[in-house]
Amino acid sequence: MQIIGEKINGTRKRVGQAILDRDVNYIQNLARRQAEAGSTWLDVNAGTQPSREPDDLVWLIDTVQAVTETPLSLDSANPAALAAAIKAVNKTPLINSISGESKRLTEVLPLVAEHGCPVIALAMDDRGIPEDSATRVEVIHKVLAATRAAGIPDTRVYVDALAMTISTNTQSALIFCDTIRTIHAAYPEVHFTVGLSNISFGLPARSYINRAFLTLALAAGLDCAILDPLDQELRAALLAAELVLGRDNYCLKYVRAYRAGMFDKAAN
């Protein structure tokens, strides 16, 4: 399971303020803690106006790279910001994201191909996010045809089938899982990621929903997620889910995490 640490996101009020204030300590603290918690990548999203986004994103990258070697996930829909960001990184970054939207395919996909980056591919296009699984599958087929045509191997593509909140459609998690099952069968080398907490948007006691969804999505083929790596209960639930899914040989990871105090909050 690969984890993209979600916390350095300028659309969150406190982080947005830290970016405007050039608050190095605040950002570096988030970077360090997420890296120590085992993130595979750290997402960096400046979340600012397009005109200043390239500068803000490069500042974020420089700030984060000063304290951690964990590679970055460059989170922007702005080709100019991505182009500037790719020049600033020390290690090959994950690009977050492309989709079936023509603007992303023409302006972002070439950057991904040129720099040999792994990339998140969203199940949406110019018509928006399809309600049903069949149309999402169709959109993903189109995006994967484009990544293949650009010479990007399937092993570098992280399909995000898009978890919409359960509060507006109780079938959301099932639609998500059906979509990745279908795509997994057709493209066995593609990875699957998700912005985990979207599933519970607008609902109370969100963490329980996120954990249950993570378990179902892992069973369906998820092998990566954008989430809060500092949420100890979520990481414990992830370890337990991998254990019951038969992916933890001799229960070693689980027992080691227990000995390291990961479950200290848990009732036994």
Place this chain on the structure above:
Amino acid sequence: MQIIGEKINGTRKRVGQAILDRDVNYIQNLARRQAEAGSTWLDVNAGTQPSREPDDLVWLIDTVQAVTETPLSLDSANPAALAAAIKAVNKTPLINSISGESKRLTEVLPLVAEHGCPVIALAMDDRGIPEDSATRVEVIHKVLAATRAAGIPDTRVYVDALAMTISTNTQSALIFCDTIRTIHAAYPEVHFTVGLSNISFGLPARSYINRAFLTLALAAGLDCAILDPLDQELRAALLAAELVLGRDNYCLKYVRAYRAGMFDKAAN
């Protein structure tokens, strides 16, 4: 989801002592709290020597029935104890359990049929508990042939595909889920139950494992479980699992449980 409250079980030391001491308050407290927590049935297991088990089980039944109208699950492999118990109950009980073992089929199944009881059917026979899913399925076919021959409708049978601990076989949860998926496809009216906590026997931080397993098993078709209804985290996880599985219209059950304080321990 139907819940069989597991706590009145004489094989647990404190409960066994209460049975020997005829400690009415201790047993009635367990009965009341489990009933209030929403148990569909209360399991009663005397857990004593065969010679005294009929008396002990009838005492348990009388004691429990004095404080709750929740029907009972008569948990015994002893035909004499079950026969005495069936005469003592106020409401039709669940019988826990039959299996493919010849002794249970010849001595317990007739009681089940005669009294029109729902019954738990274990995926084991005289050879023991099969390791693999295919052999468990074969055993369950045999048991269901016997229940049908005895005139018991499938709607009254609760198949327990037997969760063995992950600590000795990391594939246990997957074997369980595969088995109930296969049986569900062949017998759409049969119910599925499980002794939930067996999955985590011998491991630390068991509650996380139980919750992850419950989520997977619900997705596979589980609609009943023997568990601790007083475990608030487990019940919260159950509500969340039903929500993400699209079984909570308008999220009503989840939001109501939140308003009733069910998630007070949860991080949001």
